[in-house]
Amino acid sequence: MLDLKQFEVWFVxxxxxxxxxxxxxxxxxxxxxxxxxxxxxxxIPVKVVFKPVVKTPxxxxxxxxxxxxxxxxxxxxxxxxxxxxxxxxxxxxxxxQIPLLHLHTQFNRDIPYSEIDMDxxxxxxxxxxxxxxxxxxxxxxMNRKVVVGHWQAILVLEQINVWTRVSVAKYKMQTMxxxxxxxxxxxxxxxxxxxxxxxxxxxxxxxxxxxxxxxxVINQISDAEIxxxxxxxxxxxxxxxxxxxxxxxxxxxxxxxxxxxxxKAFLEDGGYSAYTNTFEDLHGMRQLPGIGSQRMMAxxxxxGGEGDWKTSAMVHIMKVMASGMKGGISFMEDYTYHFDPAxxxxxxxxxxxxxxxxxxxxxxxxxxxxxxxxxxxxxRLVFNAAAGPALNVSLVDLGNRFRLIVNEVEAIEVTxxxxxxxxxxxLWKPQPSMEVGLQAWILAGGAHHTVYSQNLTTEYIEDLAxxxxxxxxxxxxxxxxxxxxxxxRLNEFFYx
Ligand code: MN
Numbered sequence: 001m002l003d004l005k006q007f008e009v010w011f012v013x014x015x016x017x018x019x020x021x022x023x024x025x026x027x028x029x030x031x032x033x034x035x036x037x038x039x040x041x042x043x044i045p046v047k048v049v050f051k052p053v054v055k056t057p058x059x060x061x062x063x064x065x066x067x068x069x070x071x072x073x074x075x076x077x078x079x080x081x082x083x084x085x086x087x088x089x090x091x092x093x094x095x096x097q098i099p100l101l102h103l104h105t106q107f108n109r110d111i112p113y114s115e116i117d118m119d120x121x122x123x124x125x126x127x128x129x130x131x132x133x134x135x136x137x138x139x140x141x142m143n144r145k146v147v148v149g150h151w152q153a154i155l156v157l158e159q160i161n162v163w164t165r166v167s168v169a170k171y172k173m174q175t176m177x178x179x180x181x182x183x184x185x186x187x188x189x190x191x192x193x194x195x196x197x198x199x200x201x202x203x204x205x206x207x208x209x210x211x212x213x214x215x216x217v218i219n220q221i222s223d224a225e226i227x228x229x230x231x232x233x234x235x236x237x238x239x240x241x242x243x244x245x246x247x248x249x250x251x252x253x254x255x256x257x258x259x260x261x262x263x264k265a266f267l268e269d270g271g272y273s274a275y276t277n278t279f280e281d282l283h284g285m286r287q288l289p290g291i292g293s294q295r296m297m298a299x300x301x302x303x304g305g306e307g308d309w310k311t312s313a314m315v316h317i318m319k320v321m322a323s324g325m326k327g328g329i330s331f332m333e334d335y336t337y338h339f340d341p342a343x344x345x346x347x348x349x350x351x352x353x354x355x356x357x358x359x360x361x362x363x364x365x366x367x368x369x370x371x372x373x374x375x376x377x378x379x380r381l382v383f384n385a386a387a388g389p390a391l392n393v394s395l396v397d398l399g400n401r402f403r404l405i406v407n408e409v410e411a412i413e414v415t416x417x418x419x420x421x422x423x424x425x426x427l428w429k430p431q432p433s434m435e436v437g438l439q440a441w442i443l444a445g446g447a448h449h450t451v452y453s454q455n456l457t458t459e460y461i462e463d464l465a466x467x468x469x470x471x472x473x474x475x476x477x478x479x480x481x482x483x484x485x486x487x488x489r490l491n492e493f494f495y496x
Contacts, residue, residue, distance in 0.1 A: 001300065002323040007168045008047035009101075010067050010076045011035035014060065014084030014133065015053050023123055027053050027081045030107045034079070034151050043157035045324065046074065046164045053081075060092035068097045075099035075167035077160070080129035081107065082122075086136035093140060099167045099467045100144040101160065102137070104130045109150040143466040159459070165321040166463040172320050176204035176313070178274040179267070181211045182281030184307025190447040191308040193397030198310070201402060202468060204274075206309045209266075211277070215284035217269075218262030229257040233291070237365040237381060249377070252287070252367045256379035259285065260292030267301060274302025274316040276309050279351075279373035288373050290352035290380035291365065294424075297355035303331050304449065305353055310395045311449045315355075317464075318393065318451050327454035328357025330385075332392065332426065334448055337434075344434035345412060345427045348392075348452060352380045354424035358454055360386035360414070368422040384414035385426035385454075392430075392450040393461055394441075401495045402468075405446040406461050407437055407475040411454070426452065432477045440475040440484050471495060 013031040015024060035050035054060045067073050075098050093100075106126040137144055145163050149156040184191045195206040230253055233239065242249035267275060275296075279288050297303050302316030311331060319329050331353055338345040351370060356363050363383045370378055394405045409428040418425060430437025458474055465472035471491055475484070 002168075002320055004045040004165070004168055004323050005047055007072050007074045007164075007171065008049050008070075009074060009164055009167065010049050010051050010063070010070075011038065012051050012063055012076050012078050013053045014078065014080045014089065014129075015055050015082045016084055016088070017055050019082060019122060023082070024053060024055070026123055030081060031079070034105075034107070037151065038157075038160065041157055043154070043161050044164060045161065046168065048077070057088045057091055060089055061095060064092035064096040068095070072171075073098065074171040075101060075164070077101045077103050078133065079103045079105060080126055080133045082125045083129040083132060086132045089133065089136055090140070093137065093142060099163070099170060100137075100142070101163050102130070102134060102144050102146045103151070103156075103160075104134070104146060104148045105151045105156065109152070143469055145463060145466070162457075162459050163463055165323070166460055166467060169317045169320045169464065170467045172273075173317060174203040176274070176316070177270065177272045178204055178206045178276070178302065178309050178313050179270060179272045180206065180208045180307055180309055181214050181275065181277040182307065183208065183278070184276070184309075185278050185280055188306060190396060191304070191306055191310070191449065193310060195309065197397070198402070201470065202313070204313055206313070211281050211283055211285065214262060214266050217266045218259055218285070221258050221261040221265070225261055226254055226257045229261060230254065233257065233365055237363050240364065240366045243365060243367055243379065249367045252377055252379050253365075255286050255376070256289075256291050259287060259289050260295060263289060263292050263296055267296070273300075274304075274309075274312040276304045276307045276312045278306045279370075279375075282373060282375055286376045287378040288352065288370060288375055290378040293353040294356055294381045297330060297353070298357050303353055303355075305331065305333070305350055308447075308449050310397070311447065311451060314393060314395050314451045318453055318456055318460075321460055321464075322453070322455045325455040327386070327388075328355055328359070329451060329453045329455065330355035330358045332450045332452035334450070338427075339434075345429055346409075346434075348385070348426040348428060349421075349423045351423060352378055354381075354385075354426075356381050356383060356424070358385045358426065358452065359383040359424070366422055380422065381424065382422055383424050385411060385424065387411050387413040388454060390428060391453045391456060391458065391461070393453065394446040394450045396445050396447055398445065401471060403445065403471040403473060404461060404465050405441065405444045405473045405475070406458050407431065407441055407446070408458060408477070409437075431475065432479050436479060436481060437475055439481055440479050443481075443484060444473045444475070444488065
């Protein structure tokens with residue numbers, strides 16, 4: 001798990017020299033109190049670093065340049081305690097390359113009716129000072145997050161929490177590497193796309209290795225290491241009898257452990273945080289990685305089946321955002337539908353590769369034949385996903401731009417048994433309804449592969465889309481098809 005405390009955001013307060021030394025001293029003091037409060041707040045996962053109040057265009061430019069290059073600084077939070085004429089901010093904001101959160105707060109929560117005087121008014125001007133600051137960013141067409149409310153309010157802290165987590169993800173994307181073992185599945189459209197444009201837009205690189213390069217690493221794994229991992233499987237999961245010590249399929253478990261260790265070594269050595277593979281290109285491998293890919297995801301790596309590098313990258317990015325949060329995130333596929341009008345649902349799964357972090361309870365380790373790929377029977381983890389609100393997220397390449405699509409869903413407790421389906425299973429109801437949710441998804445061009453998240457909300461994806469300056473289509477309880485069609489049409493014009 002990624003330790004988010006190694007990352008920091010800077011708390012920058014703007015002012016000007018008009019008010020004199022004493023007022024500026026108080027601005028500094030109050031800003032420090034707020035920054036310290038954030039830094040000590042359990043709701044905010046990163047370090048919050050107080051910066052002395054900036055009062056001139058030169059100071060503002062300087063701090064924006066410093067923030068751009070400061071190691072592990074993922075964004076800045078700005079606040080105008082007094083009035084900071086916003087032309088002073090143009091140069092700094094033009095230079096700024098990291099996300100900005102505009103905190104529209106004020107030091108006092110309430111109007112101090114009996115004590116308020118002109119000295120108080122001189123110091124506490126954010127109600128209008130922040131509007132001047134907001135105006136220049138709108139005029140400059142700058143994407144930023146605006147958070148409104150008293151700085152101790154839980155809703156304010158929650159929004160800052162979301163933004164800091166997304167800022168860390170964006171920061172990590174700048175150096176992120178995705179490796180593809182082989183190309184994508186032949187003839188498939190949605191898993192393909194422009195990897196060069198993706199690197200320009202998102203920062204992560206996507207490069208290919210022949211599956212033989214991976215096989216070479218897999219073949220070097222020692223029996224001792226494999227033995228240790230098999231013990232971990234036994235301690236962690238419920239093994240089917242044929243996989244236990246003297247079972248007739250024990251050798252399949254041995255091979256699965258070898259593959260997992262090979263994958264892990266390859267990714268670690270290459271500095272990769274996400275990968276793809278495809279059942280069409282497994283030369284030299286005896287099984288399609290099942291449990292290996294499932295456990296690599298659980299360890300935080302991104303995975304996409306059939307060469308799907310966009311979904312793989314998003315799995316990792318979303319796991320970074322959710323570091324330390326309850327619930328899980330997995331690669332997912334819309335598998336089949338339950339069109340019962342009384343209880344419509346989607347069954348989500350993949351032939352093997354679903355992350356066990358989304359499991360409701362017991363995780364079984366099983367081996368079964370796979371109808372495709374022509375390899376030996378792969379070992380996989382089988383379980384049911386937990387109930388509760390969740391998201392399906394898809395990143396697609398529309399040729400002239402990338403689009404993020406979110407469908408909010410409600411996962412249902414899996415009560416039926418699936419005695420003949422040896423995969424992990426999730427059941428959910430798309431918002432706003434089965435028909436409208438699916439129709440909207442199809443119209444928006446959403447993929448059959450998604451990132452399925454139990455812990456992130458749409459706000460995270462919205463913040464990410466704005467930081468990356470890409471299109472976002474949200475399908476939620478308020479979605480109406482006619483409105484969505486118009487949104488998609490207007491977006492064609494906006495992104496032309
Ligand atoms: Mn698939």
